[in-house]
Amino acid sequence: MLRLEKVNGKNVWDILKLRVAKEQENFVAHNDISIIEAYTAITGNGYAFPFGIYENDTPIGFLMIGFDTDDYWDDAPPVAIGNYNLWRLMIDRKYQNKGYGKEALGLALDFIKSLPCGKAEYCWLSYEPENDIARYLYRSFGFVETGEMDGEELIATLKL
Template structure:
């Protein structure tokens, strides 16, 4: 049974040890960068929710949810304003292919649907064009590509 736990002083070092496989390193930022981004978003009066994902007490994934934009995100895509985003999802290489990603996305969506920052119309995310595994996984939840991009990444959105 997977569960989310906010990143804290007790689990942050375990999350920093998680790694994706070598062929996925170009698809997701490292967890240290993600945690720094969460801190800068929060300290800039924005919203970020970094979580450790545990399976039977063992950290297996990192995910991060964001909401809206703040002053430090100059080139934010239009959909970011007033909406939630699944900002990061990384599964440790030792736990891939076991269905944990699918379960973590469901946990993330359950959290988002509590609307911790207020109501929103969409949850959005982005992924590298070459990441067919991500495209298929997100599509299976109903995320639809919008035709917009976040830098080089494809944006997909799910109506909440």
């Protein structure tokens, strides 16, 4: 059974060691970049919730949730305003193909549905068009592609 643990001074170094498979490196930012982005979002009056994904005491992945925009996000898609965002989701290469991504996505949505930043209409996310694994996973939870893009990535939303 998986659990989420906020990234903190005790676990950050273990989270930074996690890596996706080589062929997936273009699909998700490294965890160090994500943690830096969380810090800059928070210091820019935004919201970011970085979590380690754990199987018992073993870190097996990372996910990050955001809400709304921050002071410096100039090109945010319209859906970002007032909504939650599944900003990152990665499972370490050693733990892939075991159902952990699906279980972690469920935990992320449970956290979002607790409305830690208040009510919202949507949870949104984005992914590379060629990332079929992500597309199928998100569709299985009810995410629907909107036809909009966040940079080079497709946007999909889930009504909360």
